[in-house]
Amino acid sequence: xxxxxxxxxxxxxxxxxxxxxxxxxxxxxxxxxxxxxxxxxxxxxxxxxxxxxxxxxxxxxxxxxxxx
Numbered sequence: 001x002x003x004x005x006x007x008x009x010x011x012x013x014x015x016x017x018x019x020x021x022x023x024x025x026x027x028x029x030x031x032x033x034x035x036x037x038x039x040x041x042x043x044x045x046x047x048x049x050x051x052x053x054x055x056x057x058x059x060x061x062x063x064x065x066x067x068x
Contacts, residue, residue: 003059010042011035012051 014031018024027035 001058002061005057005059006053006055007046007057008055009046009049009051009053010038011054012049015054 014027014035018027018031
């Protein structure tokens with residue numbers, strides 16, 4: 001593995017609120033629209049948020065072939 005990127009900390013409070021407090025299994029249209037509108041802001045502050053990340057991207061590279 002070459003590099004990992006942890007992100008989407010801004011989504012954690014919404015998932016927690018919907019699942020644990022409101023006992024919902026789906027997001028409402030208003031919540032989705034708000035998330036889409038606020039995404040540019042969340043991208044800038046994501047690393048500074050104190051919540052656990054919901055998403056992970058791993059950058060991989062192939063193993064080098066051993067020469068005979």
